[in-house]
Amino acid sequence: MAESPLLPLVRDVASKAADAVVGMVTRVCGLDDDRGTLERQLLPVECKLANAKERSMTNGYVKSWMKELKSVAYKADDVLDDFQYEALRRQSKIGRSTSHKVLGYITRRNPLLFRFEMSRKLKNVLEKVNKLVEEMNKFGLEKSVHKEERRHPWQQTHSKLDDSTIIFGRDDDKKVVVKLLLNQQDQRKVQVLPIFGMGGLGKTTLAKMVYNSQEVKQHFQLKMWHCVSDNFDAIALLKSIIELATNGSCDLHGSIELLQKRLEQVIGQKRFILVLDDVWNEDKIMWEDVLKPLLCSVGGSGSVIVVTCRSKQVASIMCTIKPHKLVFLSANDSWELFSNKTFSNGVKEPAELVSIGRRIVNKCGGLPLALKTMGGLLSSKKHVHEWKGIEASSIRDNDGGKYEVMPILKLSYKHLSSEMKQCFALCAIFPKDYEL
Ligand SMILES: Nc1ncnc2c1ncn2[C@@H]1O[C@H](COP(=O)(O)OP(=O)(O)OP(=O)(O)O)[C@@H](O)[C@H]1O
Ligand SMILES: [Mg+2]
Incomplete structure (x- = not known):
């Protein structure tokens, strides 16, 4: 399994432990209690990981606990993979003749040996998880206020306004x-x-x-x-x-x-x-x-x-x-939003930039996303020729609100540094509304 961030990894392992196919094999092997315990033990871990991540910045014990958790999660994942594989192997035998089936079991994998081996591996992992949970409880970690959704982790389920966002005209x-x-x-x-x-x-x-x-x-x-x-x-x-x-x-x-x-x-x-x-x-x-x-x-x-x-x-x-x-922002509110984003360093705005800025704001047609994006882009440009270049670029004049925001977003992308472009491209691997 490739390296992955800890929370998705733990979630994957927990959902694999809850998987019906895995459950079928663990039941047959008499190991379902251990599987169930593993599933249950991972739930509080999942809920407290966000807090653990914050605490790990200042607490070395929490940091090394997270490291150990990662290694144990990979081990657990391997064990559960073995159960899944065994389930598939058994299913693939359905339809074949009984003699073939029996022969397959005896020659390729001895069920008793499999059970013995898996029992040892599962107990070993469970012991480590139990120990980690005990340690976690001593850290006094808090559950995430914004509960993590297991089945659909990409869904945003919070309502907190970013404190740094000033809202204009609403x-x-x-x-x-x-x-x-x-x-x-x-x-x-x-x-x-x-x-x-x-x-x-x-x-x-x-x-x-x-x-x-x-x-x-x-x-x-x-x-x-x-x-x-x-x-x-x-x-x-x-x-x-x-x-x-x-x-x-x-x-x-x-x-x-x-x-x-x-x-x-x-x-x-x-x-x-x-x-x-x-x-x-x-x-x-x-x-x-x-x-x-x-x-x-x-x-x-x-x-x-x-x-x-x-x-x-x-x-x-x-x-x-x-x-x-909801309607577009007024010209005044649009300017306030834009200039707050662009000239936020408290320095008096240069008159020439202000007049170019007003024309650019007009092109944004009162759309907050466009204004915010343009404001962010221009906040890093200090020279008149840069502002003029952006004004002359492909953004069209707003035609009664019927315009595309895409050219503005593209323009802002074009002006990112190459490192930032890579970071941006990386975000494409996350589903829509996934909370990073
Ligand atoms: N009135 C406002 N003042 C300042 N910023 C705003 C305002 N309205 C929206 N924004 C900012 O514009 C961006 C887009 O806003 P938001 O996500 O609320 O749009 P939306 O209509 O929900 O879009 P979508 O249809 O894509 O969900 C956000 O970054 C938000 O902070
Ligand atoms: Mg929205």
């Missing part, structure tokens, strides 16, 4: 959305409010502002944030919501009915707010017939779901309240 939107949400308090059924608009307009940013506002904190008894992206699968969504509501892991395997019951139990009569960020599903039936009945029939009165989406169609499929359409 105070009114925030007030409108918060008011709308609070006004639903007498509704018995869960109400759904979509926020829609083009990519990079700040839908997620606005949803975070709302979600983290004092009024929302006080009004709702349960707050949950789930990034949906392309994965609108009912089971995955229900599991994630159960996990968010309980702040623990949901190991329920089985039917939607089972998950629905659990959902009802964990949400009870609590007034909740659930943000479904970045929804793409345009399949009306999937929402109307499957998810809406599940999600909109739980919770106390006044519960709401906020959806962020680019597509107006998604918004109209899901809404029960008129969708909130």
Whole structure:
């Protein structure tokens, strides 16, 4: 197995330990208790790894504990691979004649020997994992506040606004959305409010502002944030919501009915707010017939779901309240956003750069992502000719909001150093919304 970061590695091992195929072989060999213990022991490790990583910067013991964990995780992975291989080997025999099967077992692998050997290896690994867990408990590590999602680790499930981000021109939107949400308090059924608009307009940013506002904190008894992206699968969504509501892991395997019951139990009569960020599903039936009945029939009165989406169609499929359409930033707010990013060193802005900057801001058409990207790019350019070069480059004038943000993003990429380009390219191996 190639070198990999520790958290994904531990996750892989834990999910391999939970794998049904591995379980089948360990049961046959009478080693399923050990397999189950391994699976369970890895869960708290997974939850506390983020904190361990932080602590390892200043604590040498934690650092060497992580090193040992990595080596043990690789060993565990090898052992589980052996079980998987054995399962495949046995399955490949199905269909062959019994005599062939028996001959295969005797000549190629003696089951008793296999059992003996694997028992030794598994116990050895388990002993090491147990020791590591004991040590971990002594460090007093904390569970990640933002729970790591096991089945879909790429999904962003947090709502924290980056403290260094200053938000311009969205105070009114925030007030409108918060008011709308609070006004639903007498509704018995869960109400759904979509926020829609083009990519990079700040839908997620606005949803975070709302979600983290004092009024929302006080009004709702349960707050949950789930990034949906392309994965609108009912089971995955229900599991994630159960996990968010309980702040623990949901190991329920089985039917939607089972998950629905659990959902009802964990949400009870609590007034909740659930943000479904970045929804793409345009399949009306999937929402109307499957998810809406599940999600909109739980919770106390006044519960709401906020959806962020680019597509107006998604918004109209899901809404029960008129969708909130996010608009481009005003010229003033656009300038504030851009200049805050570009001239952030406190030095008086040179007049010539300001006038070029204003023309560039105009080309960004009030789109926060474009303004932020351009601001970031120009913050490293100090000479008038560089600014003029960027102004003259391929970005087109904004034509009533109908323009492409891609040329701006490409331009910003073009100006990265070669090392940064490599780092950027490396990010392409992570799935969408993966939290690094
Ligand atoms: N009003 C604002 N002021 C400052 N920065 C902003 C503002 N709105 C958005 N941004 C920044 O612009 C970027 C894009 O915002 P965001 O991710 O919220 O867009 P989005 O509409 O959710 O896009 P997508 O459709 O791709 O999910 C982020 O880096 C965010 O910090
Ligand atoms: Mg978004």
